[in-house]
Amino acid sequence: MAQYAVLLYERVPPSELPEEVQRGHLAMPDEVAGLGGRIVAGMALDQPETATAIRGDLVTDGPFIETKEVLAGVFVIEARDLDHALALAKLTPTVQGGVEVRPLIGFEVLEES
Template sequence: MARYLILIYGDEQQWDAMTPEQRENHHAAHVAFRDAAGPGVLGGGKLQRTATATSLRAGDGGPVPTDGPFVETKEVLGGYYLMEAPDLDAAIALASRLPEVAASHSGVEIRPLVERN
């Protein structure tokens, strides 16, 4: 089985503007994704807002921490899943169930992990 990191991106302002019903539907879609993936989901989580991020950059005396994400962009990393799937096609089929795939302000990136021997 290959391992994939499913990165969930979106617009924080759009997420914040969701109605309670939209939030419930969004949550239900994630539950459906996890149910469909079953034991293939190895981990995952929702990230705190980008205002809480700390980035490290090179400095004269070593790494320098700065507030905020590494780059400024409208779509931010909001969560992730670590999962196993037989192949990329299976990972795509599962990730397609995530609500962020259908939202105009969101998206999902699928990245295979480098497997070490």
């Protein structure tokens, strides 16, 4: 099966998500498995102000763009195809945001010879 990143964007910080939304995130692995997919990994991100951005040689503290919605977390899922991934991603509970689904591209690790 192919792997997809489900990027969660919210206007509400992860630490302030309502309890029912938090429970919904914890229930997702079973719901996704019930539809024939699999969550490989899932995690919330710390607040945007904890970010450090790197652009070439320039390193700056804090988020690099101002937006109403911020990247709040990510799931890595396995799905049969994009349509299946989209159906699985629709299970993601959000408060005032949405999700973005992107195919993951694998890279082989090159060993030194």
